[in-house]
Amino acid sequence: MRQTYDETTDPSFGAKHLPRVRARMAEQGLDGMLVPHEDEHQNEYLPAANDRLAWISGFTGSAGAGVVMKDRAAVFADGRYTVQVRAQVDAGQFEILDLVEGGVPAYLEKAPKGAVIGYDPRLHSPDALAVLKRAAAKAGAELKAVEVNPVDQAWADERPAQPAAPVVPHDDKYAGESSASKRARIGEAVKTAGADATVLTAPSSIAWLFNVRGGDVIRTPLPLSQAIVKTDGSARLFIDPRKVTNELPGWLGDAVTVEAPEALDEALDALSGQKVLIDPGQSSAWYFDRLEAAGATVVRGMDPCTLPRAAKNPVEIEGSRQAHIRDGAALARFLHWVDTAAQESLPSEREVAETLERFREETGALKDLSFDTIAGAGPNGALPHYKPVTRTIRHIESGSLLLVDGGGQYLDGTTDVTRTMSIGTPTADQKRMFTLVLKGHIAMATVRFPVGTTGHQLDALARLPMWMQGFDYDHGTGHGVGSYLGVHEGPQRIAKAVNTQPLLTGMILSNEPGYYREGHWGIRIETLQVVTEPTPIPGGERPMHGFEQLTFAPIDRKLIDVALLTPDERAYVDAYHAETLAKVGPLLDGEAKTWLEMVCAPLQ
Template identity: 75%
Template sequence: MRQSFEEAADRSFASRHLPRLRAELDKQGLDGLIVPHEDEHQNEYLPEANERLAWVSGFTGSAGAAVVMKDRAAIFTDGRYTVQVRDQVDPAFFEYLDLVEGGPPAFIEGQAKGAVIGYDPRLHSPTALAHLTRAAQKAGATLKAVEANPIDLAWATDRPAQPQAPVVPHPDDLSGESSESKRHRIGRMIADAGADAAVLTAPSSLAWLFNVRGGDVIRTPLPLGQAIVDKDGHARLFLDPAKVTDGLATWLGNEVALQVPSALPAALQALKGQAVLIDPAQSSAWYFDELERAGAQVVRGADPCILPRSAKNEVEIEGSRQAHIRDGAALSNFLHWVATTAQDDLPTEDEVVTVLEGFREATGTLKDLSFDTIAGAGPNGALPHYRPVRRTIRRVEEGSLLLVDGGGQYLDGTTDVTRTMAIGTPTDEQKNRFTRVLKGHIALSVVRFPPGTTGTQLDVLARLPLWMAGLDYDHGTGHGVGSYLGVHEGPQRIAKAANTQPLLPGMILSNEPGYYKEGHWGIRIENLQVVTAAAPIEGGERPMLGFETLTMAPIDRRLIEVGLLSDAERAWMDAYHAEVLAKVGPLMDGEARAWLETACAPL
């Protein structure tokens, strides 16, 4: 598990592991090595055995990269991990650089003149590799594909085994569509793309297409493997036999052949002369190299499972509703604890995390968290996506704010919710900023928009109340969420950055505007919501789409400056709280239930 690796990681990793890695670089005649965070499946969260970046540096964040040279090394992270990377990585061995502004390509272009830089083609997508290749050409450097990853060789003696979690059926009454139906639908899409077959390497696509779930990746119920799907809907699924549970072959049916991973290279070679669809953003360069060597016609295109997976069916949407009600009860019990016990005890951030996770576990239906819980007290809350790590842990303080972002994986849905809470009496400034964030959140909840609208076109709605006060936030407003799959799922997104994917009915997205006062406190309000067909608008001339809110948990009334809200915004707030009380209230009792009634009272 990634969590156990993280607990073991410390600043000594670089001093202990860099010499071992550099010895392997010398053996292979390399001047350096590119170390991405991603593994062979381009996962966001990794099994312990694939935490190569963490092994060499000690950094355990979910996004990053490093370049290790003979005499220096650099680690690249984005703004989410500014604190964490400094806590975990020794600056005596690694220079801290920005992943977004330049990243490894800029480092190679400026710092690797004439060098021979190794890379593992199994870990880089063709798109990412193209950027690195251009940078190397500008530097007069050479990129060299390695047969054996130098990190794997250096790590060989104490590297954990690859995960072998059981792969189990995900029943049709939870998935809403049989695997056979999905495979034939995907087969038609493959044919429409002008291909004879498709190679799938994204674990989420395997889980969705074959209606299975696994446990190879922490925080996401994914099985690691690959598949080749023919245009007639027949498929070969490559899984470690140790993962194959009794009855899985029967569940998959006669049109799916289970094969061992070692058979994959030969299966790719057998595609000679065929047109093969493969996604350059999802699959590593190794697959493209193998298909080209086999003499297949490579058809570059999106993984055909991505869009159907993102547009949830009615069974999945109803499952998400029910998961959010149970999760909302757990979260409401936690919010009651914050509003009472925590106000006097002033717990530490890690204690806050333990309490929230305990309430989720108490539901009896939690399979895993959907990501590591974020709890930011005071100044730490001003770091978007901060998470308590060792020396950074703070105690909740009177007069400040507590920002908590967490979620759960349930068989019927995946949750992700953020609440910001006042500790003691909030200041006028805190209430003003919170209410502006709330106004943006409400705007994105009630908007109606015509089919064909993208998340990019809606993003401004969430920011406008902040912009009008000269304020903003530096992260996206919404990401896609899976159905008992990844908490981050594309292609849907709401952000300033251009995104050409229209929002479709059934897509689940987060709605999470925020505001962060550096060095003081942070605010974020996050609900999940699903795209639906909107009710006809009186006098309207076109059909419209809208959002249905899924998350059910109260928003801290003490932080709302009611005078800043319009009548319509107040009506939305009261209606939302009434719905929370009606749906979550029956799952709570005692003092917590009484508190919920007060927390959800009309403004």
């Protein structure tokens, strides 16, 4: 569970593997090979055995890609990993490029004419692959599916074993609905989609549908597996027998058969002549190719578990409330430490992250972090998703800011919260920018919106206070969050990018506007909030959704320029702090409780 730090400081780690991969490419007549970050399950966080990009390049970020050509190579990362990718990757062997601006498609558009570039169909969704194929065709190059991945061949003797963590029941008191009930609902959805069965390849969907959790992936309790579900709710679950505990078959019931992964190919072939629903955004191209070859009719559509999983039921929402109160007590103890002892000792970012984890562990309920803690001191806080790696770790400094973003995995909920804290006395400029961010945060916390509204349509509300002063931030305002599952969960999000998914009652999203001054400091305020039932507004005509706040942790009042707040905004801060004290205060004692009472007092 301990916070992980990347100690890979020798950029030659990945580069030394290039000759071996190129030799295997040559054996297959390939001029290049695509190396995505994603694995066979399209996961964000990977077991070590599936992190091919890290092995070939040294880069261990949660998003990225690689391309290996005969005479050159490239690694792609987004703005979250600007520092990390340059610390881990040999720039003499790899060109380091932006994943978002152009990315791999733009690179393929410049491929040599006639080049044959391999791809592993198990690692690319058909939607993503179609874009890559169009880009390669523009250059006169060809993308060719490989049966055996040359990276896997080169890695063979050194590759870690596949994870085999036990798969355990996730009790209905946390799930809020039995697996049998969920499977009946999903069976009806498959029938409505005009299909006879659905193939599920997303471990989060399988965890949700069967009310199980695993330990194959760090920071997310996922069981790596696949399933086929029929319209009557019966299912075949394909999972490594080493993960199957004695209690699992009884928990799943007679309508679910548990089979080894080796049986999956034959099971897909047995769907010949049937209509099979499968998600082209989440399942790899291999499944589509196999089903079509078997004579099945592929029905392309959203994974039928996606929306039911995203719209939490009342039990899951109450669980999230309780998890956040528990987590809030750990955060209060941590923020008290930052505001007192740390102001004098000026600890390193690593010590900051480890201290926050220690307070979470002391709740006695923490199962894991929900992601590696982001602790950015001074200039490192200006990197929105900075991760402390050995060569970049700083100590906090008086007169600057500390940005800490972290979360916990609890049986009853997943948390994710960011607080920015002043070290010493903040400047007027720091207070101004913090307050602009706070104003945007309040706008998103208090908005009411009609049924059918998307996060894309709300995004500007959080940015408006900064836009009016000439500022902005380059990340999304909010992402979906799971229930003891992924800290990043779709399809809901709040961002500039167009997203057609309306926000539904029970969806949990983050609210995290920010501001980042390169080379100086960064600011972000993040809480989680859940979409409420649409209700009337007195004097209005249409029922409106809103947000209920789930995260309760004090906002650094030393950084608030009260003069910049409207009366309503000031009232919001006072009410939020009063609720924080009422919910979290009873879990504290001694100096931490006295401190919380002080920082949650009304603004002066």
